[in-house]
Amino acid sequence: MRADRRLIDALRDDLGCIGTKEGCSIGVCGACSVLVDGKLLSACLMPAVFVSGRAVTTVEGLARGDELSPLQDAFIREGGFQCGICTPGQLIAATALLAERRRPSDDEIREWMMGNLCRCTGYHGITRAIKAAMA
């Protein structure tokens, strides 16, 4: 693989994992958020070669078979998405948050999720979903 090939392109074009979305292409919108060895990263900024030998988690890896994760279920029940384009990134970021802090405060949710833009929900549904998932 070429050294300048981005992780987002490797995921989407080479591996067919189209769940990860590209929005701004400069690491500010968070649509392309993935976990690399559990750490939250933007796949539009990360050269794919840097993740060689490391575990990459995308939205496709959140459900266990047919069973949605508590966050995925809560995003549907609480209105955590509308158009859904930012949702893979929101879910990945929220998954990382709940791995880091079992019961984050409202301020901790706001601080952590600041890097994931959503134009549809006004974020209220996302906050409700995260709180419902940790309940």
Added chain:
Amino acid sequence: MTLAKSTLPDILETPEWRVEGRDKVTGAARYAADITRPGMLHAAFVGSPFPHARVASVDVEAARKMPGVRAVLTGADVRPARFGRRLQDWPVLAWDRVRFIGDRVAAVAADTVEAAERAAAAIAVEYEELPAVFDPEAALAPDAPVLHPDAAEYTYLGGTRPPRSHANMQGHVVHEHGDVTAGFEAAAAVFEHEFVVPRVHQAYIEPRASLVWIEGDTVHVVTTNKAPFALRDQMAVTIGVPAAKIVVDTPHVGGDFGGKGLSLDEFALYFLARATGRPVRSVLRYADELQLSNTRHAARIRLRTAVDPNGRITAHQGRVVFDGGAYAAGKPVAGLLPGGPTLTLAGYRVPAARVEAVAVYTNTLPAGHARAPSQPQHTFAAESHLDLIAHAMQIDPVELRVRNAIRAGETDVEGNVWHDSQAQRVIATLLAASQWGGTVGLDHGRGVAFSARHVGRGKTSLTLTLAADGSLEVLTGVADQGGGAHTMIQRVVARELGVDVARVHVRRGDTGHANVDPGVGGSRVTPVAGNAAVDAARKLKARLGELVLTLDDAARTAAPLAVTGEGEQNEHVFGTYAYSVEVSVDRATGCFRVVDAVLVADVGTVINPVAVRGQLEGGFVFGLGQAVMEELRLDDGRVTTTNLGDYKIPTIADAPSLRLVLITDAPGPGPFGAKSAGELANPAVGAAIANAIDAAVGARVMSLPITAEKVRAELAKREGYAPTSPDGTADSTAGRR
């Protein structure tokens, strides 16, 4: 969230489970950029570096020879193809003249994106610069450079283009009703103010994407366009292929907010696909989204209103100048103005009015539709204007609105008589919910804003089929842009038939399979497609009645049983809504923060409670962004906010809490009494905040976005002058007669 009153039990009381929910949370949902075809090529474009120039020559020889390049096209290859939603004035590739920075002159199809972009960079274009005009008022001067000298050649879809008095006008309209002169002569006071609203972008997170291929004599289009049938019909005219031979498929749309009714790339992709015999795809980079696509119109709005001694409006005048940018192609409405161009005082009784609106060509990126076209501009102006009037007349701002908010049987600013109005109730509910009139802290202030938005109008149809296994399938052409249309249709059909929602499956069809639909927009989907869903369910029940069969028996013995549901909504009905917003302001810096917000909205019967809440909460934050932080800045026609780092939209940390109070028991014309919600929340946020800041510290900001710098500048002005100006505005032309 509080529901003021609710009358319906059953399905509608249960929060919905989005039909596409599982796909959207697992990554399975397909958007246009996720779809590929074998042998697919990638497109790149060459855009003009000049805002206005003659294209002298385009040299593509070097580009054609580059590795991986399959086709290079210039304006000469596509001439005279132009595109647009109503007026087709935008060349697919410019052949003689470019009219804004980024206007395209050549297109490449190559094996990879990189190869296409390298080839595009190797195309040499010679331009001869022409005088450019960036200010709409300057463009209306008698000797201004004319952007479209060949306008007579343009195709206008569906009728005849309305006349214009200047070549740089896109559209021009004057609304007049009542005796305006008498209204002004009889007035106790006349107030006049001017407001400025900048360009903003819809800022959906998904950039436009499209894929075009030709199979036999059929053109296939995969697109992010939210109105696939309309795109098909526009494309038929642009490329000269019958509509029946074009199939447009819109998978999930990653956000629209009015912007994705206009397609940019699909037309050039057709010519590239025809030249190469291969599928060709284009995915816009976000920088191109911000520099090329149809933004909200910037506007300069001058309002002049006459009132009686009690502050009741007796007459109103308005002049609205919209910056239309280089092409009118993004505007779908007949007048070639953004929708509702003369709705300057929405939701008020206005016995006499004369409002003039004009959209003007300038050498800047084209403007088009954005969530509730014209209304964020007008509502910022109108609700700031009314607050200034209240202040000057020493009438409580809410009381002034109570005295003027429209009641049933009264006439609004566009001369329409309202047969029903919840306006008084919305304001009374807001008063109670916000504890209006109570005390607030030091340098805190409360602002109110009230407005109205139509319940969407239009016509659509869909099919409902009972299958042998007892399931019910709806086939619809309504695209999914995130509003929850398919879930709404499912619930309406299930409720009308008295079956479990799980038994109803909603499938979206492309333009080759589904019935014609006007597309998502104009607050139309629930009242129009929802009525079609009711009609389909009723027709199926009628068929069962004729057959004397139950649903289950019919499934066994008579399936498949198919009916077509028709939906139409042409009533002139409005939903009204009002905000109370409390801000705290730091006098030293002008920084302010929304500490409390209440929204009361008249939404009629709620079909999808989770989605309605999401539309209103999302509309509030969308409106907040465009009120306090968003501005697509231009410098001599060049966009300088070219990425989502510079063009700032709200993050989760910017979203204040919002208390919602819904009025649901005043039925509208939609299914089971539904109204609309999608455009009900965003337009009034700017004025509510401007009014709150003025109430807090006496700083009146007359333009959006309301930034700390502007608040600080107004405070400085007040500190410089004696802070006793009767109407609270240093630069206002308001005055008592």
